[in-house]
Amino acid sequence: MKRALGYLWAAPASAIGFVFALLALVCGARWRVTRGALECAGGELGQIVNALPRPFAFVAITLGHVILGVSAEVLDEMRDHEHVHVRQYERWGVALLPAYALASLWQIARGRAPYTHNRFEREARERSGG
Numbered sequence: 713m714k715r716a717l718g719y720l721w722a723a724p725a726s727a728i729g730f731v732f733a734l735l736a737l738v739c740g741a742r743w744r745v746t747r748g749a750l751e752c753a754g755g756e757l758g759q760i761v762n763a764l765p766r767p768f769a770f771v772a773i774t775l776g777h778v779i780l781g782v783s784a785e786v787l788d789e790m791r792d793h794e795h796v797h798v799r800q801y802e803r804w805g806v807a808l809l810p811a812y813a814l815a816s817l818w819q820i821a822r823g824r825a826p827y828t829h830n831r832f833e834r835e836a837r838e839r840s841g842g
């Protein structure tokens with residue numbers, strides 16, 4: 713029951729992720745379901761995202777129960793970390809998106825790195841062991 717509520721609560725964010733996953737699929741990405749989340753990896757969209765200038769480039773991103781990665785190898789390495797983000801979406805729902813952005817802005821205002829010091833990223837690193 714708790715897990716079902718988590719899926720429901722995170723569904724708006726998952727829907728956004730699903731749109732990107734569909735776009736990635738059209739561009740050659742592959743899908744698979746792991747630990748109750750849809751993983752989408754590879755394809756041309758992944759290569760484009762990976763080639764973006766910092767701070768826009770990323771190797772993996774989680775939107776609800778959808779995890780997008782530049783390659784299957786990256787997702788193998790990042791799986792534990794990204795699943796901490798899945799749990800965050802199950803707690804925060806779609807509100808995680810503005811909360812994450814505000815947490816990054818708060819770190820910038822304090823002169824710190826918006827990704828590294830973001831509370832949601834710190835939690836993901838701590839709970840995934842790195």
Ligand SMILES: [Zn+2]
Pocket residue numbers: 793797832833836
């Ligand atoms: Zn993260």
